[in-house]
Amino acid sequence: MSNVPVELKYAKTHEWTRENDDGSVTVGISDSAQDQLGDMVFIELPEVGQTVDAAEACAVVESVKAASDVYAPLGGEIVEVNEALADSPETVNEDAFGEGWLFRMQPADIAEMAPLMDADAYETFLASEAH
Amino acid sequence: MPFIPHSETDIREMLAAIGADDVEALFDEIPANLRMGELSGVPEGLIEQDIARLMMERAEADGRPLCFMGAGSYDHHIPAAVWEITTRGEFYSAYTPYQAEASQGTLQLIYEFQTMMTQLTGLDVSNASLYDGASGLAEAILMAVRANRKSKSRRILIPTTVHPDYRKTSHTIVHNQNIELVDVPYCSEGGNMVPDSLKHYEGEDITAVVIQHPNFFGILEDVDALTDWAHQQGALVIAVANPVSMALLKPPGAWGATGADIACGEGQPLGVPMMGGGPYFGYMCCKKEYVRQMPGRIVGRTVDRDERVGYTLTLQAREQHIRRSKATSNICTNQGLLVTAATIHMALLGAEGLKRVAQACHANTRKLVAALTASECVEPVFNRPYFHEAVLRLSLPLDNVMRPLHAHNILPGYALTKDYPELGDALLVCATEKRSDEDIASYASHLQRIINSQTAAGCPVKPKMA
Numbered sequence: 001m002s003n004v005p006v007e008l009k010y011a012k013t014h015e016w017t018r019e020n021d022d023g024s025v026t027v028g029i030s031d032s033a034q035d036q037l038g039d040m041v042f043i044e045l046p047e048v049g050q051t052v053d054a055a056e057a058c059a060v061v062e063s064v065k066a067a068s069d070v071y072a073p074l075g076g077e078i079v080e081v082n083e084a085l086a087d088s089p090e091t092v093n094e095d096a097f098g099e100g101w102l103f104r105m106q107p108a109d110i111a112e113m114a115p116l117m118d119a120d121a122y123e124t125f126l127a128s129e130a131h
Numbered sequence: 132m133p134f135i136p137h138s139e140t141d142i143r144e145m146l147a148a149i150g151a152d153d154v155e156a157l158f159d160e161i162p163a164n165l166r167m168g169e170l171s172g173v174p175e176g177l178i179e180q181d182i183a184r185l186m187m188e189r190a191e192a193d194g195r196p197l198c199f200m201g202a203g204s205y206d207h208h209i210p211a212a213v214w215e216i217t218t219r220g221e222f223y224s225a226y227t228p229y230q231a232e233a234s235q236g237t238l239q240l241i242y243e244f245q246t247m248m249t250q251l252t253g254l255d256v257s258n259a260s261l262y263d264g265a266s267g268l269a270e271a272i273l274m275a276v277r278a279n280r281k282s283k284s285r286r287i288l289i290p291t292t293v294h295p296d297y298r299k300t301s302h303t304i305v306h307n308q309n310i311e312l313v314d315v316p317y318c319s320e321g322g323n324m325v326p327d328s329l330k331h332y333e334g335e336d337i338t339a340v341v342i343q344h345p346n347f348f349g350i351l352e353d354v355d356a357l358t359d360w361a362h363q364q365g366a367l368v369i370a371v372a373n374p375v376s377m378a379l380l381k382p383p384g385a386w387g388a389t390g391a392d393i394a395c396g397e398g399q400p401l402g403v404p405m406m407g408g409g410p411y412f413g414y415m416c417c418k419k420e421y422v423r424q425m426p427g428r429i430v431g432r433t434v435d436r437d438e439r440v441g442y443t444l445t446l447q448a449r450e451q452h453i454r455r456s457k458a459t460s461n462i463c464t465n466q467g468l469l470v471t472a473a474t475i476h477m478a479l480l481g482a483e484g485l486k487r488v489a490q491a492c493h494a495n496t497r498k499l500v501a502a503l504t505a506s507e508c509v510e511p512v513f514n515r516p517y518f519h520e521a522v523l524r525l526s527l528p529l530d531n532v533m534r535p536l537h538a539h540n541i542l543p544g545y546a547l548t549k550d551y552p553e554l555g556d557a558l559l560v561c562a563t564e565k566r567s568d569e570d571i572a573s574y575a576s577h578l579q580r581i582i583n584s585q586t587a588a589g590c591p592v593k594p595k596m597a
Binding site for chain 2: 042044062
């Protein structure tokens with residue numbers, strides 16, 4: 001079983017979100033997602049200042065096997081991206097929930113977090129997807 | 132073994148398995164008015180003897196004119212070995228080499244092609260080819276829109292000195308994708324795009340600037356100033372360049388302070404016969420930072436687990452078999468056979484040989500311009516340096532001169548009257564390394580005789596400026 005931190009919220013498209021003290025939200029892909037994609041070779045990140053809608057494709061993670069879109073779990077403005085991933089995309093494989101974060105956004109409406117899954121629900125979701 | 136994979140029995144079994152009555156039923160969801168129906172106008176098949184005769188007759192209809200026409204397709208000498216080697220069984224396919232384990236020879240050849248193209252353009256990476264120069268520019272524009280993420284305008288500045296066919300093709304391919312191609316006029320004295328004409332766009336959001344060098348008129352553009360201006364505006368620079376010219380001129384990767392970002396163009400001058408217009412192939416190179424936005428196949432070199440060198444397709448996550456609808460294009464290596472010829476052509480000539488070809492073309496075109504403008508009725512239109520083409524204006528109707536020259540089996544050049552009516556009776560001429568002094572003298576003397584016969588007392592329209 002992959003580890004699923006309880007303090008995060010999850011989307012069905014396998015992004016995780018963390019609410020920060022300043023009201024911003026950090027976004028990454030789950031450990032399960034990185035495991036399925038395999039060794040990362042390139043991460044295409046959004047532009048700082050870019051406004052995105054919930055469920056809009058705003059980043060691409062490319063592994064040796066596939067390239068997948070990353071969807072914004074909620075709408076808002078991108079305020080920071082993880083520049084370090086340009087030189088070391090493998091960080092997403094090594095620490096998907098920590099150093100491998102993709103971008104930080106200022107949500108337009110924090111209520112959009114509500115439909116996201118908690119850790120338990122996400123684990124159940126992962127188990128159902130495995131079948 | 133036949134190459135038709137499905138027998139009638141196979142087809143019946145497959146239809147039964149999915150519960151369809153016939154193959155036609157599989158297309159039910161396509162509305163009838165969108166279906167092609169029967170192809171009309173396709174004649175009955177011919178036996179080999181008949182088709183060979185027909186093709187021979189068509190080829191002979193071309194004749195063997197003395198060619199002073201360029202305008203995008205050039206009559207270069209192709210060493211006999213080029214197509215002798217290209218058509219060997221081992222190379223004789225245009226098919227995409229997916230299977231690295233079965234295609235090392237072809238993959239190595241494409242890798243060498245890419246290496247040669249990066250050396251010619253002075254850029255970091257090359258793809259394995261595109262369809263032709265015109266669609267290559269359209270692909271470069273689409274790529275620039277993807278790559279220039281700071282720009283939101285999707286506006287491309289494209290001088291009217293870019294090949295008219297390239298501009299039309301680009302327009303066709305990009306205009307439904309909300310990309311705006313903005314024409315930039317050329318200087319009537321120089322025939323080039325002057326940096327001053329761009330002042331108007333200063334401070335605006337421009338996604339990319341296209342620079343063809345030498346441009347359609349053969350004129351050298353002020354590439355350093357134009358490139359630097361574009362970069363100051365946050366625009367990418369797309370170079371369109373004749374590969375032979377790059378052996379002599381500053382390559383796109385060295386334009387301005389930081390070089391052009393993407394280079395593309397027509398590969399025909401590298402070992403592909405003129406062949407009545409095609410098939411040709413396009414090339415594309417770019418800076419490494421943009422490689423993931425590049426269309427087309429890319430071959431890479433690697434080592435296997437025993438540390439032996441091997442070649443394989445790489446960066447395939449850009450491509451349609453992985454990225455599906457979001458792929459950077461649907462280009463494969465359709466033009467692989469022509470790329471094979473180009474690689475062998477460049478290998479036989481070498482860097483020095485290609486440079487000498489370029490020098491000979493330039494020298495011959497200078498001789499041609501001198502010989503033709505010796506007539507009082509012919510004058511050069513532009514005053515800027517040119518590579519191997521030049522625009523000449525006649526002081527009598529172009530048609531009256533071209534028809535008799537055709538009758539003497541001379542292709543006098545490309546008439547610019549349709550694409551550039553403002554230039555009057557203007558002709559774009561070219562003399563490659565194949566044109567001898569005798570060829571040039573023959574053209575000049577026929578031209579003078581025709582002019583004399585039509586203008587009893589010399590130039591009828593206006594005296595030539597001193």
